[in-house]
Amino acid sequence: MDAVELARKLQEEATCSICLDYFTDPVMTSCGHNFCRECIRMTWEKAKGKKGKRRQKGSFPCPECREMSPQRNLRPNRLLTKVAEMARQHPGLQRRDLCPAHQEPLKLFCLEEQTPICVVCRESREHQSHRVLPVDEAVQEYKVKLEEDMKYFREEIEKTEKMQAKEEQSLVEWQDKAKERRERILVEFQKVVLFLVEEERRLLQTLKKEEEETVMRLQDSKASLDRQNHSLHSLLLQLEDRSREDPVQMLQDVKDTLARKSSLSVQYPKVDLPAALRTVCRVPGQIEVLKSFQEDVVPDPGSAYPYLLLYESRQRCYLSLPPDGGAPGGRERFVAYPCAVGQKSYAAGRHYWEVGMNLTGDALWALGVCRDNVSRRDRVPKSPENGFWVVQLCKGPKPAPPAAPAPVTLADPPSYVGVFLDFQAGEVSFYSAHDGAHLHTYSQAAFPGPLQPFFCLGAPKSGQMVISTVTMWVKG
Template sequence: MAFAASLAELQAEASCPICLDHLRDPVTTECGHNFCPSCIHQRWESLQGTFPCPVCLHHCPDRSLKQNTQLCHMIEIVQQIPTIRGKRKRQEEPLCKKHCEVLALFCEKDLELMCAQCRVSSDHGDHPLIPIEEAAASHRGMLKRYIEFPTNHLEDTKMEYENQIAKTFKVKRKMDKFREELYYECKELKYSFEIERYNVNISLLREEKDIEEKLPENGRQFSYHMFRLNTLLGEIEEKCLQTDLDLLIGIERIHNRYGNLETPAVFSCELKEENCSLPPHYLGLHKMIRTFQVDLTLDPETAHPSLIISRDKKNVIYRTSVGLPNPQALTAYSAVLSSEGFDAGRHFWDVNIGGTGECFLGVCKESFLRNSHILPSPSNGCWYQQWTGTFGLFPRGQCKIGIFLDYELGEVSFYNLNNRSYMYGFTNTFAEKLMPYFSIASSSESLTISIL
């Protein structure tokens, strides 16, 4: 028995942890675990940056793997060792331990083999007893139906496991981005917010540590669950190939294991939203942005010929026109409208100004005269604010402007989002659709406007 156990353990050590077959041209990861090259590359196929070991989840910095020549020779030797099952001689027909008679019946209630004498036993008198051949055929069919579930479930579990690994890096990137924004906001609001930054950062670190501890553990649970599914799948397939008697011996254990399969719970890594105790105007602006933020794109059909619109319709720069005039251009001035307009409700959008020069931001009526030399102004349906300067000198390299439209109240407000402060505002009575308005002065070839 000791030799058989050692031989079985040797066979297991010579197997790939992923495909559970003998290792083929084994390679070794940085953490010392061995895999088939095709198996480990398939597991890492959709990952980028860092690659976790499927056994211990150690993060390998790249896909470089070392070929294990000595282990490869050992595998060849192990494959030449006959398995215990191959050496085992055909067993004699088992006898009933209680009556020493040939086992010929199967109790469907207790899932036990029994002899003819057991039929009249008080323990099984009212139980359904059927011949071994009939019972084996029934349970063999049941086992074959079982195979489909763990096979499909294994694929789902693998996918969920890979998603959990991807979530780890996504959470890390999101935390880094949030921490950077938090740092700049606190720096711009000076020393009064440094204590708030410290408290929130501690909370983030605690939450990040908690997630980094729980996600790998959840991943290990899925990895172990896949191992159990693979093991059960192998046992079921092997059981289906056995003789009737061998198949029914211990059949209850397989039924129980199949019935008790439970998928690990998926750990949710939803991040808590941390808020600073900031001044009322800051909190109000923050809530305004979150509630009324809209996604805008520039309309090339309304662009002056001197304005160059990016492919994603989010950026505009000024270049001296060399082409034909655009009959649909908003005005003779270098301006462009948004593709989206508003005739009701509240709306907020962000604009980044980078470089040096002069620009104008605001809203105008949809009916504003096209290709007109009329100077845009509130009297003819255009409400805007002018910005002039070197915008690369701002802390984040750009001047970030927020524009808020309250159509029903007739208000257009402008906010400096670099220091979260209110700057200007217009009031009027709006009776038709308003379009976000963007303009760059002809002397501002180094200036860029970007819609967030």
């Protein structure tokens, strides 16, 4: 018997007939056959659930000879355990060197299937027409290919490692750049903070100087009036005392007494106070910050006063035309004033928009926000109590205030007004969009509900208002 046949026989003896692998913890049945302990247990467990012939209690058929064998008679086969371990470790008996189907040495290599085969496989129909090489020749041929592939992968590994080193260097450089930029941001913002602190100090000093100058003029005027009042009171007391004297005493020196009136120069100094403070609240860069919240506000044509024209410059068309029959339109339309509201309502967040104006004449305009449910058919004062947070705009002298609460009126409004709504803070602020000067702020604990941008124009031929790309004016 040659070595190959001996190896095949030894492998057969060390192989379990159930799992077809080397024995693991082999046991022997009463009939003399050997199996892995777990394999025979699983086989008998499966046999329990099958219907068929009656089995003796505790006995099961042998998978090899079908003879009944008591389960408790299983005996460990220590010798077979050693043989299986030797077969498992011996190089000549490794299962990868034998054909799984025929247990023959793998001496040939099929070029079509690219797999080792045995001589029995070579004669089979599956491989009979295939080209084959001896394993040794195939190994030499594929060693050359493997060397080429290994050379390729070594080169690619070298390239990858160089790229990794480059990326690591780029990472370090990028982090250094980010660190430098972070430090620069901190420095530049600190500069701005210092600049704002200095600008704040300068504005406060300017305001203080303006206040002190005006206060001094008012105090001088008040002191002069106090002195004049004291003199008048003194002369009045003297005249009252003289009027209570006897007639003869009263007439003595009456000429000098009466001359005091003509000699006294009564003056009423008038201090010309400016209509507003010269010092303007203007924070550098504030408009740029507010523009980060800027939105494209568009008036709602469905809410517009019937004779309020809305022209969309991008679409080159009118959004709202005056009705021919004079019908007021839907419930959402303003009929008491030439007004309109924005298409969006705001119930949270911060929002900023700008409105351009070309005012002519002396008509009053209004601009700001309003509740989404304000009265649109009745004339009501545009005040916070009625759901309006607006400023009035007019050219020329400020009109006399009405008896009812009225909004703040700007007698010389800028050509562009910025409106900033901070819903959570309960604030609506107005700014000159050109230079950032603060015009007015409404502040309260909270708004009662959603708000809409509000626009109100004056009479016909009083000018135009521009919101985003929409131009509004009242039809004459």
